[in-house]
Amino acid sequence: MSDKIRKSEHPKDLDDGLDHELAGIREDWKRLDPVEPPELVDRAVLNRARRDLEPARKARSSRWLGGLATATVVVLALTVMLDQSPPGVDTTSEPLLEESLRKLPTPTATPAMPAETAELEDSSPARLSQDALPPASPRAMTREVRRQEKLGTADTEGKTLPGAEEWIEEMLALKRAGLTEQLNEEMTAFRAIYPEFPLPAELAEEQL
Amino acid sequence: MRERSDEELMAEWAAGGLQAFEALYARYRNPLYRYILRLCGNEATANDLYQGSWEKIIKARRRYRPHAPFRAWMYRIAHNHVMDHFRRARPETNLPTERLRDESAGPDERLERSGREARLRAAVDELPAKQRDALLLKLDAGLDLATIADVLGVNRETAKSRIRYAVARLKQQLEEPAG
Numbered sequence: 001m002s003d004k005i006r007k008s009e010h011p012k013d014l015d016d017g018l019d020h021e022l023a024g025i026r027e028d029w030k031r032l033d034p035v036e037p038p039e040l041v042d043r044a045v046l047n048r049a050r051r052d053l054e055p056a057r058k059a060r061s062s063r064w065l066g067g068l069a070t071a072t073v074v075v076l077a078l079t080v081m082l083d084q085s086p087p088g089v090d091t092t093s094e095p096l097l098e099e100s101l102r103k104l105p106t107p108t109a110t111p112a113m114p115a116e117t118a119e120l121e122d123s124s125p126a127r128l129s130q131d132a133l134p135p136a137s138p139r140a141m142t143r144e145v146r147r148q149e150k151l152g153t154a155d156t157e158g159k160t161l162p163g164a165e166e167w168i169e170e171m172l173a174l175k176r177a178g179l180t181e182q183l184n185e186e187m188t189a190f191r192a193i194y195p196e197f198p199l200p201a202e203l204a205e206e207q208l
Numbered sequence: 209m210r211e212r213s214d215e216e217l218m219a220e221w222a223a224g225g226l227q228a229f230e231a232l233y234a235r236y237r238n239p240l241y242r243y244i245l246r247l248c249g250n251e252a253t254a255n256d257l258y259q260g261s262w263e264k265i266i267k268a269r270r271r272y273r274p275h276a277p278f279r280a281w282m283y284r285i286a287h288n289h290v291m292d293h294f295r296r297a298r299p300e301t302n303l304p305t306e307r308l309r310d311e312s313a314g315p316d317e318r319l320e321r322s323g324r325e326a327r328l329r330a331a332v333d334e335l336p337a338k339q340r341d342a343l344l345l346k347l348d349a350g351l352d353l354a355t356i357a358d359v360l361g362v363n364r365e366t367a368k369s370r371i372r373y374a375v376a377r378l379k380q381q382l383e384e385p386a387g
């Protein structure tokens with residue numbers, strides 16, 4: 001708006017005697033038939049104004065929904081991450097086992113999977129959370145293999161499992177430590193994977 | 209409770225308040241319609257131009273600057289819209305120089321119009337378009353001289369002389385015996 005309009009707010013600018021000249025005419029003018037816009041036009045204008053404000057209202061509500069959606073996604077991601085974490089190994093009850101496991105070579109082979117799946121896995125929050133955990137023990141790996149077997153995704157080739165000899169070493173260590181219950185559990189898992197693998201005499205007794 | 213100023217309502221509307229627009233609309237609905245109807249002299253055209261003016265006002269709401277008087281801003285948009293319409297329709301003139309007389313009026317109505325008010329209306333209708341425009345902004349919109357000048361896009365003295373000529377002409381016509 002130009003300066004002229006701002007200047008018009010100054011009282012001395014208002015009239016220059018025109019109001020006096022117009023006084024009689026103004027009175028007659030006011031008495032003329034009142035005219036007003038048709039109701040349909042009123043409605044059209046008000047609807048137009050309402051429509052003009054719609055995008056802003058929608059944007060406000062979608063901002064609110066966006067925040068809610070983000071919070072929901074974060075909560076769901078956390079839930080999935082916690083759910084996928086491997087069960088913790090009770091290291092206090094298995095000090096010898098842990099020690100023997102540390103001596104074992106880390107399994108290098110990973111389950112074969114299509115490249116796309118591998119990429120997805122690598123970028124998923126669950127994958128990231130697993131990366132942050134200590135390396136899985138043979139027991140944990142065994143559980144995972146059994147889980148994959150149930151899902152039908154396990155690679156039953158020996159290359160994806162802890163080596164049978166390594167596993168036997170582990171079981172021997174358990175036996176020497178007197179952890180019978182865990183030994184039995186490992187034995188069952190071992191036989192599920194290697195049903196025909198010959199066991200040393202020391203462990204063959206346990207199997208009976 | 210204090211009545212909110214046009215500028216306060218305008219700011220609220222610009223921020224998305226529909227009720228503020230409704231209040232402004234209620235306030236200016238009649239005067240703006242009267243201005244446009246008496247400026248163009250035809251009800252159907254006036255309806256279109258009135259609705260079009262508000263549409264332009266609605267579109268321009270984000271460009272409104274809070275320190276500018278709302279009434280002047282609104283009338284300028286409406287005035288420009290009417291002028292554009294007549295420039296498009298009749299490039300050689302800005303407005304019909306003389307309103308069409310209402311030939312549909314019956315004898316009783318014509319008789320009634322012989323009164324002073326009817327003569328005033330007829331006299332205003334017959335004013336040259338530019339004088340009528342300036343006078344209507346004074347009589348219907350109640351704008352001051354500087355604002356009228358700004359709305360019309362002329363200087364203040366030109367606006368004043370147009371109104372003075374219009375008033376003189378009206379007085380002359382109203383003093384003539386009715387015939």
